[in-house]
Amino acid sequence: MTEGGSVVGLTFDASFAWPVYDWMGVAKAAFESTSRYLARDLGPDGIRCNLVSAGPIRTTAAKSIPGFSSMEDGWPERAPLGWDQTDPEPTARAVAALLSDWFPATTGEIVHVDGGVHAMGL
Template sequence: MSGLLDGKRLLITGVISESSIAFSVARLAQEQGAHVVLTAYGRPSLVQRLARRLPHEAPVVDLDVTDEAQLASLADRVGTHLDGLDGVLHAVAHAPASCLDGGFLDAPWADVASALHTSTYSLKALAVACRPLLRPGSALVGIDFDASRAWPGYDWMGVAKAGLESCARYLARDLGPEGVRVNLVAAGPLRTLAARAIGGDGAGFERDWAVRAPLGWDASDAGPTARACLALLSDWFPATTGEIVHVDGGHHMVGS
């Protein structure tokens, strides 16, 4: 039986633990027939260990999305493992502690700039770096968190996510003539390293989310989010771009 992503060539960023959304995407993508390359930032040995826990060990290339030299050489380095790319997952976000947990009014510009560079501008930077390997029908998918409201503790990361949403629309506009789709998946709170900044008390935030979401919500299960990413990376959304797909149990559309 053929898989949803049979023969697809994917570059997946953001694998830092088995709880990472990116790890779930990589695992499911391989199960659906994709060839996967992972990127590592700062701790390649950690990502290499995680790569060995996938159904098939995946190659790992170094990538700091704020490093111009690494971005400039990315296509060549990925090209040693794959002869092109059908899909790219952007699962990169970071903000200094000063930008989170009530620090909105006091965070210095240098820290805010770092958050925006890593979490927002990097979507464009990654797309441009991968552009030589993309082809008509390729897809870029980014991981988002609803930026339509102010969340407890999220502060400047919320601003960065709002910028990510806008960036994705402009990328969709400019890469569309090349046949490349750009979409985001806005996940509900999941128990990942990146999500620890959302909601302050964590467990209480998750409980409230699950109560308000019409479909309920399991913060320990990244599977639904990963499956949405796979669908957007597949050929099943050939005319969808600039979209934000919410995978949050329906929480985003319920009034207060």
């Protein structure tokens, strides 16, 4: 990336200790911190580093998390915008937007694509 660019990763909000997420939550917290440090260190080279925190999506990776279904249960009802666990498109659109030049001054961010659950509290 000699002329700037963008790095985007996927996370699941590590600011909470989610039930059944266990070791993956700890790994995501480290990943979120790493992204902030990369934003700091790569910013002078014009490289943006951001994350997308998606709500639960039924993926191959999700199948390897014991009890994942208990985490996704009730998510659509808690989300002000609703949530479809089978539709990865909203998350993919956020990633594509962050990779594009539409966010030229955004780095070190975590964009929540979760139907609004992150803002609702318990």
